[in-house]
Amino acid sequence: MSRRALLRGMGAMTLAAASTSFLSACGGGGGAANTAAANARVKLPTHVPYAGVTPDLPAGEHLLPGFYRYPENLVTAIKDKPGAGAGKVSILVDTFTPVPPPLSGNAYWQALNDRIGADLAFNMVPDSDYSTKVTATIAGGDLPDMVMLPSWTPDLPGVLRAKFADLTPYLSGDAVKEYPFLANIPEFCWRPMIANGGIHGLPTPRASIGEIMFVRDDLVAARSLNPKPANHAEFVELCQGLTDAKAGRWALGDTGLGGGGALLFLLESFGVPNGWAEKNGKFTNAVETEEYTEALAALVAMVEKGLFHPDTFSATFQQGRDWFGTGKIAMKVDGYAAWDILLGTYPGIDVGGLLAPAQDGGGDGRHFTGKGSFAVTGIKKGDEKRVRQLLAIANWMAAPFGTTEHLFRKFGVDGVDHTMSAGLPALTGTGETNVKIPMQYLVDQPAILGPGDRTVVDKQYAFHKEVAPLLVPDPTVGLYSPVNASKGSVLSKALNNARSEIVRGNQPVSGWADVVRQWKQNGGDQVRGEFEKAHAQQ
Template identity: 45%
Template sequence: MVQHQIGRRSFLQLTGLAGLALATPATLAACGPGNSGTGASGAADGAILPSYLPYTGVRPDLAGSDTFMAAFYGLPAKPPAAFPKPPAGGGSVTAMVNVFGPPPPAKSHNGFWQALDRAVGTDLELNMVPDSDYPTKTSTVLAGGDLPDIMNLPLYTPRLGQVLPALFADLAPYLSGDKSHDYPYLANLPTDSWRPMVYDGHLFGVPVARMSTGTVIFTRSDILDDLSLDPNPGTWDDFVALAKDLTSETDKRWAFDDPHRLFTFAAASLGAPNTWQLGRSGEFVNMITSEAYADALDRTRQFITKGYLHPNGFSATFDQTRANFGTGACVFHSDGYLAWDILSASYPDIGIDALRPLKTPDGKAYQFTSAGALSLSAVRKGDEKSVRRSLEVLNWLASPFGTKEYLLRKYGVEGTHYTMSDGAPVKTALGTTETALPLQYVVDSAPVLGPGPRDRVDAQYDYHKTVAAELLEDPSIGLYSETYAKQGATLQKIVTDARTEILLGHRPVSSWADTVSQWKSSGGTAMGTEYTQAHAKNPR
């Protein structure tokens, strides 16, 4: 298939990528803690976003909505077909995506991949790049201009708000509003997951969707039960009292595992904004300038000084924090919502629940939302036929939970790649090897809870339904700031370095005012002004 070409020098000059190696997710976290926006310009409003279309072909055990997930105890006995025939209409489609494990066998030796092509109706060629090499490969491909039909781009890609309109198709003519119903399984993705796809009134990319629930504070419910402790503290002070009762150096048990995630939990519990806040006059105010942020620094430092944080909290890897939780060395663990199933599978004999948001001093409880998307898959510029073929492929890959297409994509061909046991698919050795295509990082089905044991699914559903009413959005999601695009990593480092020094006890909390002044003069004020202007142009 003919690839879209753009001169390397022109592209580098256009995007400012000359001499710039793509940074890592950690260094390009957005300014102010927690924001990982794409650099989109102009708010994502109802005129641009796809109209949400719930899928009704498989009835959930517990109904969901656009803001919280439906839940399933198991797969349907008779999975329905999502498509009457292969939708892509022949030809070939190329895609570039990252792979996190060993790559699967090549298509010529991979029966699953061949079955996938037949079901989709096209020759799907995947360029699977190891995750460690993906930033460099992305930079090379974007600068060279020899683009695949579909390219997965992390939200932290530098200059993404400039890269997208320069190289990739505006999908608004195909997906905005009810037009998205031509691709019903893309329209089934949560509305919030589409917001980071918007740039200056245009829609660039399909989200690898996640619910915008944000970070979950998991609890070892079995330990709390054994100690006869209340698992539902109401306020931050109640939480600190619970941490005191839990912590025991004799038993090698501490309350929390990670100081920075503990701080974010404290900030939400004490009423800080979720990264940015709209002021009364429509101005954007960053959370680091709030009194609640400084209060959270002080309270978190006190928590650490009292010995309630694991001794290795500042040095532990993320995998080690999960292990500390699983072994009972820590009773609370901050993680993504998908970790509920991961932790349950890794430690099947422990009890797991999730802490509800604490009440802030104003009596309300807030759950900080996330961006709603892990990454995006952009479609290269081309004629309408080629763009629609790519969208047909993406729509097929987003086939909803419980359909025949979902089963094929996730597990392969029954009898060859998996067998059914007690109503659940169990992969064969061949299935484990051949189905390792990273399709879920091109696009995935709308998120659901389950399938799984009824008690776990019920607990997950109760948590998500509760926090859905307490979500606090970051209003900068879907907005573009040139200062953030150029200086985001530098501004974030100012904040992170100073916060770490305070939490370690190397600097007093009173020094935070100097950090805020430095952040403002280094670009923070300009960034807020740019977000304010972008929001005024296209308010949500």
């Protein structure tokens, strides 16, 4: 399974025994210090929202602000060079786009270093190779100053405690106000940074809405289909209307066996818990519920009806996006940020979001809350001066929309890397090549909608507003289970393998009960008990 597939699976919690918090549920190497009681005592960074720009569409609880264009008068928020005196700053980070030209041939990178006042030495590793690179780097003795650590990093709490700085003295409570753009990041995004009784990383902020079932609204309209199915039966009818195998078109292209996909949507529709359910201190895993079995059976039925692309089980993540963009499939579950990516990559398409309806049509739809951070950025251990220098650079990288720092970070130099029209920047050919340094995977501003075409931003905002009150949280976020830490991946693999056999038609749905029974005996019940104990200690 690819790193991104694992991240999507964890975010969706369809891998039922997967880690529930990037740090608090990782390996046992975190030791006794990494307990629910110790982590519960940590004071999160005080949230001080940036008030320097007024959105066109206001923010709300779980609702992102929307912007149609950049303000006419941008604010230069950081007067001094934040990295002055830092010298060389080595950085290891993942990238999902082609690696840009090196410093010697990249005017944007050179301008970035000049603005920061330091030599930012980025080691940008393609995603396909990042697992190998970051694992070898951690095992070696010479760490970069800043490292993007994926959630699957083995024994992440122990790694952070042993090799990276404890940021609690610098960021806990009001201390974070020295770094106002880190203080602008919501508490929701900081919670996964808690481990070993402290703050042990910087977040790459993500919205609570998590993943969305994207729909090619233009294809739905062209076939005069119902764009808002009120129950599961109507959803299947929509899928059937979008499927024409002879014409090379199908409704879907991802069952969700590696995380997310159609299974995520069906779990939401059938009322399955987001990973776990908690009632009066007692925990029930999603896979134990009747609704989970019903959703699994519904997925099998949809596969049997031929509603999925015939290469679904072998497709890569990018192939799925290409199928969606070219109309070979009409629906795809992806991260919320993919809305803009899809529109930008495949011009002329119309994209919308679909809320999972209650499967029987009764009550409101549901949507699983996502994680607050894409990954964890570790700061190398050093003296206070060095740590503060690195935090000042991170603060610059998190400068929000409405600042000159943000515009430069995203689009480079006006007239060279981008041109501006009606308040909207567009990358030039030079910018498309050079402005690809993936700082957004180290730290970033909180998520926003836009800036962009007003019709698109309004459509995104309306969907987010519809979903916001219907979010279903995972009650184990922030809780620690030693057994889940040590055996969770093995338990998840067994569930995944069995589910794959069922969805592919090699085993009956009726066999799922035995799979769950085995999961409970092999450690699932122990995980439950430990989560219940941790919950009681909160």
